[in-house]
Amino acid sequence: xxxxxxxxxxxxxxxxxxxxxxxxxxxxxxxxxxxxxxxxxxxxxxxxxxxxxxxxxxxxxxxxxxxxxxxxxxxxxxxxxxxxxxxxxxxxxxxxxxxxxxxxxxxxxxxxxxxxxxxxxxxxxxxxxxxxxxxxxxxxxxxxxxxxxxxxxxxxxxxxxxxxxxxxxxxxxxxxxxxxxxxxxxxxxxxxxxxxxxxxxxxxxxxxxxxxxxxxxxxxxxxxxxxxxxxxxxxxxxxxxxxxxxxxxxxxxxxxxxxxxxxxxxxxxxxxxxxxxxxxxxxxxxxxxxxxxxxxxxxxxxxxxxxxxxxxxxxxxxxxxxxxxx
Amino acid sequence: xxxxxxxxxxxxxxxxxxxxxxxxxxxxxxxxxxxxxxxxxxxxxxxxxxxxxxxxxxxxxxxxxxxxxxxxxxxxxxxxxxxxxxxxxxxxxxxxxxxxxxxxxxxxxxxxxxxxxxxxxxxxxxxxxxxxxxxxxxxxxxxxxxxxxxxxxxxxxxxxxxxxxxxxxxxxxxxxxxxxxxxxxxxxxxxxxxxxxxxxxxxxxxxxxxxxxxxxxxxxxxxxxxxxxxxxxxxxxxxxxxxxxxxxxxxxxxxxxxxxxxxxxxxxxxxxxxxxxxxxxxxxxxxxxxxxxx
Amino acid sequence: xxxxxxxxxxxxxxxxxxxxxxxxxxxxxxxxxxxxxxxxxxxxxxxxxxxxxxxxxxxxxxxxxxxxxxxxxxxxxxxxxxxxxxxxxxxxxxxxxxxxxxxxxxxxxxxxxxxxxxxxxxxxxxxxxxxxxxxxxxxxxxxxxxxxxxxxxxxxxxxxxxxxxxxxxxxxxxxxxxxxxxxxxxxxxxxxxxxxxxxxxxxxxxxxxxxxxxxxxxxxxxxxxxxxxxxxxxxxxxxxxxxxxxxxxxxxxxxxxxxxxxxxxxxxxxxxxxxxxxxxxxxxxxxxxxxxxxx
Numbered sequence: 001x002x003x004x005x006x007x008x009x010x011x012x013x014x015x016x017x018x019x020x021x022x023x024x025x026x027x028x029x030x031x032x033x034x035x036x037x038x039x040x041x042x043x044x045x046x047x048x049x050x051x052x053x054x055x056x057x058x059x060x061x062x063x064x065x066x067x068x069x070x071x072x073x074x075x076x077x078x079x080x081x082x083x084x085x086x087x088x089x090x091x092x093x094x095x096x097x098x099x100x101x102x103x104x105x106x107x108x109x110x111x112x113x114x115x116x117x118x119x120x121x122x123x124x125x126x127x128x129x130x131x132x133x134x135x136x137x138x139x140x141x142x143x144x145x146x147x148x149x150x151x152x153x154x155x156x157x158x159x160x161x162x163x164x165x166x167x168x169x170x171x172x173x174x175x176x177x178x179x180x181x182x183x184x185x186x187x188x189x190x191x192x193x194x195x196x197x198x199x200x201x202x203x204x205x206x207x208x209x210x211x212x213x214x215x216x217x218x219x220x221x222x223x224x225x226x227x228x229x230x231x232x233x234x235x236x237x238x239x240x241x242x243x244x245x246x247x248x249x250x251x252x253x254x255x256x257x258x259x260x261x262x263x264x265x266x267x268x269x270x271x272x273x274x275x276x277x278x279x280x281x282x283x284x285x286x287x288x289x290x291x292x293x294x295x296x297x298x299x300x301x302x303x304x305x306x307x308x309x310x311x312x313x314x315x316x317x318x319x320x321x322x323x324x325x326x
Numbered sequence: 327x328x329x330x331x332x333x334x335x336x337x338x339x340x341x342x343x344x345x346x347x348x349x350x351x352x353x354x355x356x357x358x359x360x361x362x363x364x365x366x367x368x369x370x371x372x373x374x375x376x377x378x379x380x381x382x383x384x385x386x387x388x389x390x391x392x393x394x395x396x397x398x399x400x401x402x403x404x405x406x407x408x409x410x411x412x413x414x415x416x417x418x419x420x421x422x423x424x425x426x427x428x429x430x431x432x433x434x435x436x437x438x439x440x441x442x443x444x445x446x447x448x449x450x451x452x453x454x455x456x457x458x459x460x461x462x463x464x465x466x467x468x469x470x471x472x473x474x475x476x477x478x479x480x481x482x483x484x485x486x487x488x489x490x491x492x493x494x495x496x497x498x499x500x501x502x503x504x505x506x507x508x509x510x511x512x513x514x515x516x517x518x519x520x521x522x523x524x525x526x527x528x529x530x531x532x533x534x535x536x537x538x539x540x541x542x543x544x545x546x547x548x549x550x551x552x553x554x555x556x557x558x559x560x561x562x563x564x565x566x567x568x569x570x571x572x573x574x575x576x577x578x579x580x581x582x583x584x585x586x587x588x589x590x591x592x593x594x595x596x597x598x599x600x601x602x603x604x605x606x607x608x609x610x611x612x613x614x615x616x617x618x619x620x
Numbered sequence: 621x622x623x624x625x626x627x628x629x630x631x632x633x634x635x636x637x638x639x640x641x642x643x644x645x646x647x648x649x650x651x652x653x654x655x656x657x658x659x660x661x662x663x664x665x666x667x668x669x670x671x672x673x674x675x676x677x678x679x680x681x682x683x684x685x686x687x688x689x690x691x692x693x694x695x696x697x698x699x700x701x702x703x704x705x706x707x708x709x710x711x712x713x714x715x716x717x718x719x720x721x722x723x724x725x726x727x728x729x730x731x732x733x734x735x736x737x738x739x740x741x742x743x744x745x746x747x748x749x750x751x752x753x754x755x756x757x758x759x760x761x762x763x764x765x766x767x768x769x770x771x772x773x774x775x776x777x778x779x780x781x782x783x784x785x786x787x788x789x790x791x792x793x794x795x796x797x798x799x800x801x802x803x804x805x806x807x808x809x810x811x812x813x814x815x816x817x818x819x820x821x822x823x824x825x826x827x828x829x830x831x832x833x834x835x836x837x838x839x840x841x842x843x844x845x846x847x848x849x850x851x852x853x854x855x856x857x858x859x860x861x862x863x864x865x866x867x868x869x870x871x872x873x874x875x876x877x878x879x880x881x882x883x884x885x886x887x888x889x890x891x892x893x894x895x896x897x898x899x900x901x902x903x904x905x906x907x908x909x910x911x912x913x914x915x
Binding site: 015023024026027028030031032033034035037038039041042044045048049051052099100101102103104106107108111112120122123124125126127129130131132133134135136137138140141142183186190214215216217219237240241243244245246247251271274275278279291294297298301302304305306308309310313 | 346347349350353354356357358359360361363364365367368370371374375378422423424426427429430431433434435443445446447448449450452453454455456457458460461463464465468484487488491513515516517518520521541542544545546547548551552555572575576579580587590591594597598601602605606609
């Protein structure tokens with residue numbers, strides 16, 4: 001066997017001539033700059049929106065947060081109906097989504113066989129992939145009429161004396177918004193809860209099983225306590241999604257600045273008033289007041305998100321990347 | 327002991343074993359019901375989009391511009407063109423920043439720094455997209471004095487950044503450390519090792535992440551309302567208002583005309599097919615990849 | 621020493637002779653001339669301490685790896701063998717929180733001197749790892765010339781030459797010459813490790829470090845790697861970590877024996893010619909370890 005003669009000196013010289021001097025600092029600077037951009041985006045969001053809402057903040061004062069009058073014609077801008085509408089719809093939807101979503105998560109992690117868990121899990125994830133505007137379209141033409149005929153009218157006829165079921169059942173309104181929001185918050189809650197539950201060590205389950213616990217008891221005493229803060233985090237993350245959800249709600253809630261306990265009443269949320277009235281806002285003050293609502297919405301969701309991530313990370317570090325997908 | 331079977335009951339309330347079994351069955355049933363409840367809406371939405379959208383789906387829909395309100399015919403060509411342009415440009419702007427940021431998080435930031443940036447990226451991912459639209463409005467529309475496709479593209483770019491950055495971060499994390507070591511030991515500078523060896527090894531995963539991000543921003547409406555605004559005629563100029571499929575669906579769904587509703591369903595069908603195809607494909611690849619790497 | 625190598629090689633009778641293309645059975649004269657192929661340089665280690673954070677893992681190690689010779693580092697697990705070898709090409713500091721005190725000199729100049737780029741050091745001191753780690757997305761050819769290509773050398777003819785020569789010297793050429801374009805990951809474990817050796821020698825380092833290069837391989841592949849080391853010493857200074865004492869006695873000219881001190885840090889017990897270490901060690905600890913009474 002003949003070995004090609006080596007040319008170590010030639011290669012060493014070549015290599016020393018090709019030695020890069022500035023590549024590393026340049027690249028490091030580049031990637032550092034990119035991640036700085038991401039951080040700057042958050043600061044920029046706050047600053048730019050705050051700056052755009054200065055006119056509104058100056059004119060509206062504190063009554064913006066406390067008053068319930070929204071009258072653009074007379075330049076009165078008070079956001080309470082929207083804050084109320086957001087809290088009412090997102091809060092109710094969250095309760096429903098938690099009941100179903102955590103149930104789905106437990107089912108997927110602890111009960112369902114693999115052949116069932118995979119497609120069901122995928123379908124729940126797909127729920128998050130459908131664009132908001134499509135839910136809105138479906139809400140207007142399918143959900144709202146159905147709710148009116150088969151839920152609202154019967155409830156109105158039988159339980160109409162309760163404040164929750166008073167008023168005119170027309171389909172479009174708080175109930176439709178709650179149902180659509182529940183569907184949209186559900187995948188966030190379910191997917192994050194599933195990851196949190198999956199992160200609970202098997203030993204926790206085995207310990208309970210070894211005590212003679214049934215499947216449900218194992219989940220209740222061995223799994224859920226361990227995952228509690230993570231599931232709470234999933235819920236808060238769902239809340240952030242519900243609070244910020246815009247299109248579908250705008251399309252089915254009726255868009256009237258009313259504060260009402262009734263599920264049949266029309267309502268308004270912070271996000272939907274911005275989406276709905278921005279193109280009509282012809283004066284600077286009107287526009288700026290809408291941006292002020294945007295600022296409030298941004299600050300609230302930033303806070304909710306931060307709390308949620310911290311809670312989830314305590315249980316399943318890194319799993320939030322999946323909720324970014326969801 | 328009153329346990330029915332021959333075995334002595336366990337220490338947890340052995341006496342009411344029958345009640346415990348009933349509770350177990352009931353809870354399992356309820357959990358299964360929850361799973362069923364969760365997938366019903368998906369089936370319903372998809373079914374209606376398909377049933378309502380299919381009849382109005384034709385070539386005119388994507389090749390013709392809208393006709394005056396209430397008249398039959400016409401299409402949503404400006405929206406198709408606008409969505410392609412803004413999603414394309416948004417991806418082009420957002421993706422490089424996101425991939426580089428993901429590289430920084432995984433390869434350079436180190437323990438605490440990485441955790442902090444990851445946290446901020448996740449928080450950015452949770453910001454309502456409508457506020458990102460407001461940001462782009464204040465950043466571009468106000469100074470330039472005009473609604474524009476560019477403002478819409480920038481808003482979409484901001485939305486795609488956290489998605490792609492986190493996926494890049496995760497995918498780089500799946501590349502074994504031995505690959506980096508091998509490169510360093512050859513005297514390859516870290517940045518070259520990352521660009522030429524580590525990044526290609528994570529390539530398929532990152533590409534699918536980008537596709538997922540594209541699917542996500544293609545369906546966004548809220549951030550386009552005060553940036554791209556919408557347009558009844560086909561416009562390819564980035565300095566002018568531009569239409570988008572989700573915007574058009576919103577306008578048509580909220581309007582009073584049956585022909586609009588029909589086109590809104592058809593446009594939804596196009597959008598849903600696009601988004602679901604992208605999502606399913608990427609999830610499939612991501613899942614296979616994650617498994618093959620571990 | 622060479623007699624020892626041949627002696628123990630032939631103690632593995634299951635290997636077919638034609639499966640071993642390299643120096644096996646070469647007359648002593650030829651091997652001596654091969655040793656002149658290229659003069660290598662020496663590596664001096666002086667009062668070296670290594671740390672992970674506040675934890676010291678290596679205490680006060682001093683020895684000199686002779687040029688054109690194989691130096692083995694042996695010792696019980698946890699004695700810092702791998703840490704020591706990773707200090708020799710500044711790979712130790714790649715781990716976050718890891719740092720080094722003391723001196724490592726390559727051909728007389730300190731590799732830890734201020735202003736010295738570790739990248740340059742790693743070009744001059746190659747490394748082969750415990751588990752074969754070919755680049756997953758690259759072909760066999762691209763794997764071999766990765767060090768040159770990634771440094772920006774694009775001369776196609778040169779790359780072809782280097783690839784062929786490096787694969788030949790790694791005793792892999794005949795097995796892969798017809799599939800240079802197929803992925804490196806498709807080779808067997810032993811072939812992958814020889815590919816990694818080819819990749820390391822392609823950049824013409826002056827020193828080659830091997831961190832238990834055969835511990836993940838079957839006996840036949842192990843034998844090939846050992847024979848490879850024997851032929852590579854003609855051009856390079858080689859330092860190898862091994863947990864296998866027979867391997868150390870077969871392949872090495874000098875041996876460093878490390879063990880763990882009471883403080884949990886590894887330290888050098890004895891350093892000498894391999895023959896001396898294995899037949900007539902000065903330290904009791906060494907003798908106990910060699911004879912299997914320890915670790």
